[in-house]
Structures are given as structure tokens and as C-alpha cells.
Amino acid sequence: MSFADRLTRLPRPYDSERAEDAARAAPWAEGGVADLVRGAGGTSPYLQTLISKEGDWLEGALDDPEGAFPGLCAELEATAPDDLPRALRQAKRRVALLAALCDVGGVWPLETVTGLLTEFADVATGHAMREAVAREIKRGKLPGATEDDVVTAGGMVALAMGKMGAGELNYSSDIDLICLFDETRFDPDDYHEARASLVRATRRMCTTLSDLTGDGYVFRTDLRLRPDPSVTPVCMAMDAAETYYESLGRTWERAAYIKARPAAGDVEAGARFLDTLRPFVWRRHLDFAAIKDAHDMRLRIRQHKGLGGPITLPGHDMKLGRGGIREIEFFTQTRQLIAGGRDPELRVRGTVEGLAVLARKGWVPEDAATTLTDAYRAHREVEHRVQMMRDAQTHALPGSDDEMERLACLMGQGRDELEREVRERLETVHDLIETFFARETGGAPADEPEEPFGEEITARWPGYPALRSARAVEIFDRLRPDILRRLQAAAAPDEALLAFDGFLAGLPAGVQVFSLFEANPQLIDLLIDIVTVSPDLGRYLSRNAAVLDAVIGGDFFADWPGRDVLREGLDRVLAREEDYEARLDAARRWGKEWHFRAGVHLLRGLTDPQEAATHYADIAEVTLAALWPVVVDEFARKHGRPPGKGAAVLGMGSLGARRLHARSDLDLIVIYDADGVEASEGRKPLSSRAYYARLTQALVTAVTAPMAEGRLYDVDMRLRPSGNQGPVATSLSAFRDYQAQSAWTWEHLALTRARAVAGTEEIGAAAEAVREDVLAMTRDRKKVVGDVAEMRARIAAAKDRGQTWDPKIGPGHMQEIELIAQAGAILDGCGARDVRSGLDAGARTGWLTKQAATDLADTHALLWAIQIAARLFGDGVIDPDRLGEAGASMLRRLSGTESLDALSDRLEASTAKAAAHIDTALGAQASEA
Numbered sequence: 022m023s024f025a026d027r028l029t030r031l032p033r034p035y036d037s038e039r040a041e042d043a044a045r046a047a048p049w050a051e052g053g054v055a056d057l058v059r060g061a062g063g064t065s066p067y068l069q070t071l072i073s074k075e076g077d078w079l080e081g082a083l084d085d086p087e088g089a090f091p092g093l094c095a096e097l098e099a100t101a102p103d104d105l106p107r108a109l110r111q112a113k114r115r116v117a118l119l120a121a122l123c124d125v126g127g128v129w130p131l132e133t134v135t136g137l138l139t140e141f142a143d144v145a146t147g148h149a150m151r152e153a154v155a156r157e158i159k160r161g162k163l164p165g166a167t168e169d170d171v172v173t174a175g176g177m178v179a180l181a182m183g184k185m186g187a188g189e190l191n192y193s194s195d196i197d198l199i200c201l202f203d204e205t206r207f208d209p210d211d212y213h214e215a216r217a218s219l220v221r222a223t224r225r226m227c228t229t230l231s232d233l234t235g236d237g238y239v240f241r242t243d244l245r246l247r248p249d250p251s252v253t254p255v256c257m258a259m260d261a262a263e264t265y266y267e268s269l270g271r272t273w274e275r276a277a278y279i280k281a282r283p284a285a286g287d288v289e290a291g292a293r294f295l296d297t298l299r300p301f302v303w304r305r306h307l308d309f310a311a312i313k314d315a316h317d318m319r320l321r322i323r324q325h326k327g328l329g330g331p332i333t334l335p336g337h338d339m340k341l342g343r344g345g346i347r348e349i350e351f352f353t354q355t356r357q358l359i360a361g362g363r364d365p366e367l368r369v370r371g372t373v374e375g376l377a378v379l380a381r382k383g384w385v386p387e388d389a390a391t392t393l394t395d396a397y398r399a400h401r402e403v404e405h406r407v408q409m410m411r412d413a414q415t416h417a418l419p420g421s422d423d424e425m426e427r428l429a430c431l432m433g434q435g436r437d438e439l440e441r442e443v444r445e446r447l448e449t450v451h452d453l454i455e456t457f458f459a460r461e462t463g464g465a466p467a468d469e470p471e472e473p474f475g476e477e478i479t480a481r482w483p484g485y486p487a488l489r490s491a492r493a494v495e496i497f498d499r500l501r502p503d504i505l506r507r508l509q510a511a512a513a514p515d516e517a518l519l520a521f522d523g524f525l526a527g528l529p530a531g532v533q534v535f536s537l538f539e540a541n542p543q544l545i546d547l548l549i550d551i552v553t554v555s556p557d558l559g560r561y562l563s564r565n566a567a568v569l570d571a572v573i574g575g576d577f578f579a580d581w582p583g584r585d586v587l588r589e590g591l592d593r594v595l596a597r598e599e600d601y602e603a604r605l606d607a608a609r610r611w612g613k614e615w616h617f618r619a620g621v622h623l624l625r626g627l628t629d630p631q632e633a634a635t636h637y638a639d640i641a642e643v644t645l646a647a648l649w650p651v652v653v654d655e656f657a658r659k660h661g662r663p664p665g666k667g668a669a670v671l672g673m674g675s676l677g678a679r680r681l682h683a684r685s686d687l688d689l690i691v692i693y694d695a696d697g698v699e700a701s702e703g704r705k706p707l708s709s710r711a712y713y714a715r716l717t718q719a720l721v722t723a724v725t726a727p728m729a730e731g732r733l734y735d736v737d738m739r740l741r742p743s744g745n746q747g748p749v750a751t752s753l754s755a756f757r758d759y760q761a762q763s764a765w766t767w768e769h770l771a772l773t774r775a776r777a778v779a780g781t782e783e784i785g786a787a788a789e790a791v792r793e794d795v796l797a798m799t800r801d802r803k804k805v806v807g808d809v810a811e812m813r814a815r816i817a818a819a820k821d822r823g824q825t826w827d828p829k830i831g832p833g834h835m836q837e838i839e840l841i842a843q844a845g846a847i848l849d850g851c852g853a854r855d856v857r858s859g860l861d862a863g864a865r866t867g868w869l870t871k872q873a874a875t876d877l878a879d880t881h882a883l884l885w886a887i888q889i890a891a892r893l894f895g896d897g898v899i900d901p902d903r904l905g906e907a908g909a910s911m912l913r914r915l916s917g918t919e920s921l922d923a924l925s926d927r928l929e930a931s932t933a934k935a936a937a938h939i940d941t942a943l944g945a946q947a948s949e950a
Contacts, residue, residue, distance in 0.1 A: 024083045024084070024086065024128065025054050027126075028057060028126045028127060030125070030126065030433045031056050032061055032063075032125050032430055032431045032432070032433050033430040033433060034064060034430065035063055035064040035427045035431075039062055039064075040059040040060070041063075043059055043061065043068075043073070044059050044062070046058075046073040046076035047072060047080070049080045050080075054083065057126045058072060058122075060430070060433075061125055061431070063430075064431040065121075065410045066410070067410060067412040068118065068121055071117065071121075072118065074114060075114055075115055075118055079115075079118060083119075083122070090116065090137060090140070090141070093115060093116065096112070097109070097144065097148055100148075102152050102155070102156075105148060105152055106232070106239075107236050109148065109229070110234065110236035110237045110238065111236065112141065113145070113238075116138065117138075117192060119137075120134050120137050120192075121192065124402075125409075125431060131398045131401055132188075132371075132373065135184075135188060135189045135401070136188050138190040138192070139181075139188045139189065142185050142190055142196050143185075143285060145240065146179050146198065146230065146240075147285035149226040149229040150174050150179060150222070150226045151171050151286075152225075152226075153221075153223070154175045154177060154219070154222045154286075156225065157175070157222050158170065162214075162217075162218040163215060163219070163222075164207055164208065164214050164218075165206075165207065165208065173289075173290075174286035174287055175218075175222075175287075176202050176206040176219075176287050177200065177201070177222065177256060177287060178201055178202070178203075178283050178286040179198045179200050179283070179285040180198065180283055180284065180291055180295070181196070181197070181198065181283075181284035182197040182199060182278075182281055183197040183246070183277070184280075186281050186282050186284075186370055187370040187371045189401075191404055191405055191408060192409055193408040193413060194240070195240070195241045195243045195414070196230075196240045196243070197243050197246050198244055198246075198284075199244070199247045200223045200226075200255060201256065201258070201259045201291070201294060202216070202257075202258060202259065203259055203290040204216075204258040204260055216258065219256045220254045220255055220256045222256070223255045224255060226242075227255075246277060247262070248261075248262055249265065249269075263294070263297055263298065266298055272358075275301065275302045276351075278302045279302065279357055279361075279368070279370065281295060282370065302361075303358075303361045303368060304362040332344060332448060334418055334440055334444060335419070335420045335425070336417050336420040337418045339400055339404045339407070339417070340416035341416065342447075344447030344448060344450040344451030344452075345447065345450070346397065346401065346416070348450060348451070348454050349393050349450060349454070350372050352393065352457065353375040353379065353393075354375070356379050356384050357375055357379070360382075364382065365597075366382065367382065367384075373394050373397060373398070376393055376394050376397075377394070389457075392449060393453070399442070400446065400450075403428075403432070404416055406428055406432055407419070407428060410424075410427060475508075475514075475515070478519065478522050482522075485525055485528070486530065487528035487530055487531030487534070487535075488531055490530075493531035493532045496532065496539055500539060500545070503545065508521055508549060516906065516907075517549060517553045517907075521552050524548065524552045547621070550624060550625070551621070551624065553906075554624055554907045554908050581628070581636050584642060587615065587639055587640070587643040588646060588647060590611070591608065591647045592647055594607050594608070595607055595608065595647060595651060602728065605648075605726070605728055606728050606729055606730045608647065608648055609728065609731055609732070612640055612644050612733055613730070615640045616637070616683060619640065619683075620633075620683055622636070623890075624893065624911060630882070630886040630889045630915055631680075633682075634679070634680040634682065634885065635680070637681035637683065637685065638680060638681045641672075641681055642679075642779075644724075644733060644734075645672075645687075645689075645724070645779040648720070648723055648724065649670060649779040649780050651723070652723050656715070656716050658703075660701050660704070660705055660706065660707050661701035661703025661704075661706060662701065662703075663713070664699075664701045664702075664709045665693070665695035666693075666694040666695075666696045666783055666784060667780065667784055668716070668717075668750065668781060669777045669779070669780035669781055669782075669784035669785035669788055670690075670720070670777070670778055670780045671690045671692060671775045671788055672776050672778040673688035673689065673690060673740045673771055673774060674740065674774055675688070675774075676688060676778065677775050677854060678774045678854045678855055678856070679776075679854070680855070680885070682889045683889075683892045686734055686737050687724070687734045687736050687737065688738075689721075689737070689738055690738060690741040690742075690751065690775075691716075691717040691741075691749065691751070691780075692750075692752070692756050693752055693753065694753040694754075694783075695710075695752065710752070714748055714749050717750040721736050724736055742760070742763075757791045760772065760791060761795060764795075766804070766805055766808035766812075769795060770843040770847065771843075772796065773796065773846040773859065774843070774854045776789075776854065777789060792852065796847055796850055796851065796852055798850070800847060800848060802868065805844055806844065806942070806943060809840055809841070809844045809943060810943040810944070812840060813939070825925055825928050826887070826899045826900070826901065827898045828884035828885070828887040829884075829888060832933075833880065833931070833932035833934070833936030833939060834884060835881060835885065837935070837936070838860075838880060838881045838939070839856055841863065841869070842858075842863070842877075843859055844863065844868075845859045845861075845863020845864070845868065845869060845874075846859040846862050848862070848863060849862035849863065849866050856878060856881050857878040860874040860877050860878050861874055861878075868942060869938070869942055870938075873938040876931075877938055877939075879931070880931040883927070884928075884931075884932070886912075886915040887899065887912065887916070889915075890908075901921045909921055912924060
């Protein structure tokens with residue numbers, strides 16, 4: 022397709038004489054191309070000048086506009102250093118002319134135009150930098166450097182910032198650069214000499230690009246985005262820059278680095294530097310406080326530039342004015358900063374790209390993103406035409422009627438149509454963004470509730486750690502009236518206030534959390550739900566308020582994703598961390614967020630007790646499966662890879678049965694197969710037995726250690742062969758022999774729930790085969806039933822008889838029912854792990870009646886509902902007199918009863934019936950056996 026065929030719009034000549042001058046400079050142009058040349062040259066004195074200088078070159082360029090730029094780059098590569106300034110300026114003219122004609126003719130979209138201008142800026146900066154550094158090396162001024170170092174500019178890099186970094190340069194853009202050098206390439210004694218040399222090179226590079234000569238200029242270069250530019254050199258050591266950002270970096274600098282990329286010089290060193298700044302730019306937790314900073318910055322820019330007041334078109338600044346380009350950029354960048362630390366997909370540089378991913382991830386409404394994207398593209402096109410007219414470094418609309426008419430001609434529109442569209446877009450953008458910022462930064466504080474409420478409690482709030490900073494107080498003062506009204510409307514207001522007070526008292530800092538609540542008022546309702554169900558859970562939340570991030574992460578209330586999706590997510594989290602301890606802490610953060618989600622789903626009635634039990638088990642299993650290879654790799658650094666075939670981690674007890682609650686510990690055993698290998702091969706080799714024992718201890722430490730993010734789980738390994746007296750890791754052959762020949766009945770009962778949850782699949786499958794063989798053994802029913810009866814009696818003697826509200830201990834309670842279920846599984850010889858299946862197996866053997874199996878299973882389900890709720894409430898046994906209305910409501914819902922009294926009666930009746938069934942199974946039927 023010819024260039025003429027690709028034209029979708031044409032400018033109108035404003036000055037007929039200039040139009041004809043342009044046409045004479047391009048006598049080869051015909052048809053639509055001729056009209057384009059006349060319209061562009063007849064409206065823009067700048068473009069008319071470029072056409073007159075580059076008309077001959079333009080003929081070939083328009084035959085293949087996409088191929089013209091690589092040709093220019095090839096010519097620059099062949100340019101002698103002394104001729105570089107002239108060649109760069111000629112190339113700039115040609116690039117600007119080609120981009121402008123493709124732009125005004127609608128041949129290229131905005132992103133292609135700005136992309137080409139940016140790519141040329143990269144090329145020009147690279148040539149100017151290498152020439153300047155090569156001069157220093159040739160003079161012997163850069164210590165230790167040779168000609169081979171020219172290609173990487175002697176360790177110096179130019180970071181492209183702003184529009185250049187994002188690939189969004191306009192026609193008259195400055196290029197914003199931060200020049201750094203890798204100080205590790207130089208001997209410490211040569212540091213100052215190297216820095217002085219690279220400072221000179223930076224200044225020469227800027228001169229090459231910026232100086233206005235008879236051939237024009239290449240790019241105005243701005244180096245003021247570097248740290249503390251008034252006192253720092255134009256080229257800084259990376260280490261010094263990193264120290265600055267870690268200690269003094271501000272929100273606007275974080276936003277600036279969203280668009281940063283290494284553009285010229287030692288780009289690999291530049292990429293490494295940007296990676297070190299990742300924690301500075303992208304905070305781990307949702308960062309709603311950045312919204313206030315961005316809003317304040319917008320207001321300061323308006324005040325400084327005198328851009329307040331209503332939108333009037335003459336002289337309106339399309340970049341900094343109300344409803345302009347900068348407002349769309351700020352809007353996009355602040356939302357990227359909010360969540361980009363948690364979601365790497367948000368870490369994109371371009372504005373249009375940023376809006377698209379924010380909409381896809383649910384951080385910006387789809388219609389708002391579309392409106393802003395369309396406005397951004399249209400604003401940029403207007404900005405380009407304003408700059409094209411006279412190559413002016415301006416973003417302001419013309420101030421006179423004649424110049425506005427000229428702009429309309431270059432846009433190919435009527436003046437009235439252009440003004441109407443521009444005004445509508447500016448007002449739409451302004452109103453939309455003001456609405457968002459007003460909602461998220463808060464307006465004036467609302468009035469307190471009319472009736473005094475909890476004054477004795479609220480009077481102590483100013484002394485809490487979360488309200489020590491003026492910023493936190495400012496935000497909380499806006500929130501406080503609404504919070505008090507919501508607390509006062511709760512079913513038990515005084516109780517709700519005390520619960521919220523406990524949350525606030527434990528909160529170590531307030532700005533982030535209060536900003537989160539202000540931006541998402543629905544979180545206040547959720548918080549009140551949580552703290553009024555359990556002050557204990559509220560205290561946990563106050564110390565781990567970052568888990569609230571997950572609530573607004575997009576899909577918090579979606580269906581549970583399952584183990585495979587969870588594993589993929591945790592693997593990604595761990596892969597982002599390079600340090601072992603950082604991975605362990607990352608696993609803790611991940612686990613807490615998912616525990617929080619499972620708890621809230623149960624609290625809100627999105628899951629029932631059995632589903633929630635499975636969800637908690639998913640989290641534990643995925644955590645162990647993901648951490649095992651991390652622990653193995655770390656252990657292998659010193660002691661070598663695991664000898665033989667490796668090891669598997671078996672989940673026992675509730676983990677094996679996939680029925681955990683919020684406070685469950687993990688019953689684990691480790692089985693290994695050294696396969697005849699006597700020792701590992703590493704810097705510090707260990708015998709196979711010692712290797713797996715210490716590897717097991719390393720896993721336990723990785724899970725239980727109280728690190729910066731707390732601990733994951735408590736671990737119990739007493740169910741391993743020989744209990745506490747046996748080795749912490751057992752060989753597969755010893756496990757097989759022990760279970761077949763030496764294990765007690767209680768150990769076979771425990772084996773019913775064993776399940777491989779982590780480690781080598783082959784060993785896990787072998788351990789499962791052992792389990793199946795052992796459970797399939799022919800058994801003496803009288804002995805099994807007698808052993809179970811003895812175990813029941815010993816438990817009853819060792820522990821209190823229990824009480825109605827203790828779901829686990831006591832006659833007919835969970836522990837006893839689970840013993841019966843496990844006995845049913847081994848008597849039937851099946852591999853049932855869950856309680857109901859084990860009870861059904863007992864019925865199949867005739868040991869239990871079908872009615873007994875049904876009653877026991879139903880009672881266990883009721884008791885489990887109490888247990889999983891109780892562990893959300895706290896650690897102890899439920900006291901119905903102190904439970905509170907919110908907790909009582911949850912218990913009534915989970916149990917399907919109308920009152921706590923009715924639930925108490927049902928518990929007593931159910932457990933009594935269950936105890937009778939168990940008495941029968943372990944008494945009368947034992948004698949019959």
C-alpha cells in the first residue's frame with residue numbers, strides 16, 4: 022500500500038504562499054501526498070522549513086516510512102566523531118519531519134509517533150555519550166578504561182525518565198536523564214578521578230545534544246531529576262544514588278521511577294540499579310497514602326504555575342492545566358503506586374498501557390479508563406500540533422484567534438469544532454479526576470453522632486501509637502464520625518466499640534491503614550464485623566493490617582481458587598525474592614493473607630465449616646510444598662543435594678485429613694530413601710541419616726521460626742515411628758518395617774490420615790503404598806476394639822471430662838468420634854482419611870450400625886462447626902455468656918440453630934447420643950467380637 026493510500030486525514034493550508042513554497046520543495050509529490058505537504062507546510066512554518074531542507078530525502082522516506090529510521094541509524098553509525106553533532110541534527114530534522122507527516126496524515130497512531138521520537142532520543146543519547154566517554158578514554162582520563170569500554174560508556178548509564186522513559190516523547194520535549202556510573206568498575210583509589218572524568222563526559226554529551234548551532238539542536242537535556250540536583254554532580258555513583266532514595270526519597274521520585282529505564286551506555290548496570298530501587302518504588306503493601314501526596318502535588322503545581330480557576334481555552338496549558346495531560350498521568354501513576362508492589366503486572370511505563378492494565382485488574386472502572394485513554398491521545402495530538410507550528414517548547418493553546426485558526430487548520434478541523442471538542446475533553450477529565458481525588462483524599466470532617474458515645478474510651482485514642490503523627494490524626498479525624506456512627510448502629514454498640522478500641526490500640530502506625538479505609542469505606546464495615554466477632558482476631562488484624570490489602574485486590578470474595586492456583590501464586594511470590602530469609606518472610610505474608618481470606622469467607626457466610634476446613638488445609642499444604650524445595654536448595658548449598666532418591670513430607674492428623682482451622686498446628690513426619698548412598702556430596706558432606714535428620718530440622722525451623730513476619734505454623738512430629746524417641750526423619754525401609762511389625766494400634770489409627778503433602782513424588786507414592794498395605798492387613802477385631810477402648814479410657818483419665826462448649830474433649834465429642842472413625846477404617850481395611858468415610862467403613866464391617874455411623878458423623882460435623890468458629894474467636898473454650906452478639910450470631914448461623922440455648926441443648930443431646938453409640942461399639946460389640 023502506498024503512502025497516499027494510507028492517508029486518513031489532511032491538514033488545511035493556513036498560508037497559501039507557504040503552502041506553495043512547500044510544494045516547490047517537493048516537486049515529486051502528487052495527489053494526497055501533495056495535499057499533505059501543502060497543508061503541513063502552509064500551516065506550520067517549522068514544517069515548511071524542514072520540507073525545504075529535506076525535500077529530496079523525504080521522497081524516498083515516504084516510499085517506506087517504517088524503513089526510513091533504520092537507514093538513518095545506519096548513517097549515524099558510520100559518522101566520524103567530529104561530524105557527529107551535525108549528523109545528529111540532520112537526523113533529528115528528518116525524524117521530526119517524517120513523524121509529523123505520518124502524524125498529521127493519520128498514517129501512524131500516536132504511540133508509533135511518540136515511539137519513533139523516543140527511539141531517536143535513545144540513539145542520539147547513546148552516540149553522544151559514547152563519543153564523550155571515548156574522548157576521556159583517549160586522553161587517559163578514565164582510570165583503567167580502554168577502547169573496549171566505549172561500548173558500555175565506561176560503566177556510565179543514562180536513565181531515561183518522564184516521557185522519554187515511557188516512550189512518549191513529543192516534538193519539542195526536553196529529554197529528562199539521570200546519569201549514573203557503576204563505581205564497582207573502578208578501584209576505590211580511582212573513584213574521584215573516575216567520577217570527575219564521567220562528569221566531564223556527561224557535560225559534553227549534553228552540549229552535543231543541546232547546543233543550538235546553524236544546524237539546529239538535537240534535544241534540550243534536563244538532568245535535574247537526579248537526587249538533590251543543587252548539590253550533586255551531573256553524574257553520580259549508583260551507590261550514592263541508592264543511599265539517597267533509601268533514606269530521603271519522596272513520593273514524586275517514586276512516581277518518576279515508574280517510567281525510568283536505561284536508555285544509553287551500560288544498560289545492564291542501569292537495569293541492576295533499577296532492580297535495587299524496586300522496594301523504594303513499589304511498596305510491599307497497598308499504598309493509598311500516595312494519593313494524598315499526588316493530590317497535594319497537583320495543587321502545588323497549579324498554584325506555582327498560576328493554573329487555577331475555570332477552564333478557558335486561550336492560553337490553556339494542555340500539559341499542566343486543569344483536565345490536562347499531567348492530571349491523567351498523575352491519576353495513572355498513583356494507582357500504579359498503590360498496588361504495584363503486590364502486582365508486578367501494574368509496573369508498566371506508558372500512560373495508555375497503565376490505564377489498560379489498571380482497568381483489567383479492577384483498580385480503575387473500565388469506562389473511566391476508556392475516557393481517560395481517549396482524552397490522553399487527543400490531548401497529546403493537540404499538544405503535538407501546537408509544538409509543530411513553530412518548534413516551540415510550549416504546551417499552551419494559542420492566545421489569539423488567528424493562531425487558534427492556524428491550529429485548527431493543522432488539525433484538519435474547523436475552529437469551532439476544535440474548540441468545542443477540546444473544552445469538553447478538558448472538562449470531562451477535570452471532573453472525573455477531581456471526583457476520584459476528592460473521594461480518596463476526603464473532604465471536610467463529618468459531624469460526630471448527636472448522642473455522646475463511648476467518651477471514656479474514645480478519650481484515650483489520641484495516645485495510641487497509630488495516632489502519633491499529624492498526618493494520621495488528619496485522616497482519622499475525617500474517618501472518626503463515620504466509624505462512630507457505624508459502631509453505634511451495631512447490634513451491641515458498646516461491645517463493638519470495645520472491639521474497635523482493641524484494634525486501634527494494637528495498630529502500630531495509622532497513615533497507611535486510615536488511608537486505606539478512607540479510599541475504601543466498605544472496609545470499615547468489614548473491620549467492624551471482624552473485631553466484633555472476636556477481639557482476638559481484631560488484635561491480630563491490627564498487627565497485620567496489611568492483610569486488608571488483599572480485600573481490595575480485586576477478587577477477594579471470589580470462589581476459592583484451589584491448591585494448583587494457590588501453588589502457582591506462592592511460587593511466583595517466592596521467585597521474586599533472592600534471599601532465603603526473604604523467601605521465608607514472603608511465605609509468611611502470603612500465608613497470612615490467605616488465612617485472612619479463609620477466615621473472612623467463613624465469618625461472612627461465604628463458606629461452610631467443612632469448606633473452610635479444606636481451605637485452611639490447602640494453605641498449609643501449598644506452603645509446605647512450596648517451601649520444601651526452598652529449604653532443600655538452601656541446605657544443599659553447604660551439604661550438597663539430597664543423597665539417594667530424596668524425601669517426602671507426610672501430613673498426619675488434621676492436615677492429613679484436610680481439616681484444619683485458623684490455629685491448627687501441623688502434624689508431620691518425613692520419610693526418605695537414600696537408595697544405598699551413604700553420604701551427601703557437598704562442601705560439608707553428611708551421612709545420609711544425619712543429612713535427612715538435619716534437613717527435617719531445617720524445614721521445621723523454616724516453618725516455625727518467629728521471623729519479622731511472625732511464624733507460619735507450630736509443628737508436631739510426635740506421630741513419627743517411635744514417637745519422640747525416634748529419629749526426626751525415617752528411612753522408607755525402616756518406616757515399612759516398623760509399620761508392618763512393631764507399630765502399636767494407635768499408630769495404625771494415626772496412619773489412616775497420613776498423606777504426602779510435599780517433597781519427592783516417588784517417595785510420597787512409596788509411603789502411600791506402605792500405608793495402603795498396612796491398612797489392608799487382616800486384623801483381630803477384638804484386639805483393635807479393646808485397644809481403642811483402652812485409649813479412650815486413658816484420654817478420659819488424663820483430661821477433664823470436658824463440657825458442653827468444648828467441641829474436642831469429652832464423651833461423645835470430636836476426639837472420641839475420630840478414634841471410632843479411624844478404627845472403622847482399619848477394621849474395614851480401606852484408606853479412608855475423613856471421619857464420615859471412616860464411620861461408614863465401620864458400618865460396612867458390622868461393627869457400627871448405620872444409624873450409629875450417621876449420628877456420629879452428624880455430631881462430629883456439628884462439633885466441627887463449633888470448633889472452627891471457636892478458633893476464629895480465640896484459643897479457649899467458648900463462654901456463651903461472654904461471646905457477644907456478633908459471635909453468637911455466627912455460631913447460630915454455622916449450626917443452624919435459633920439461639921445459643923437451643924444450640925447448647927442440641928450439643929448436649931447429640932454428644933450424649935454419640936457417647937452412647939461409642940459405649941456400645943467399645944463395650945457390647947467388643948465382647949461379641
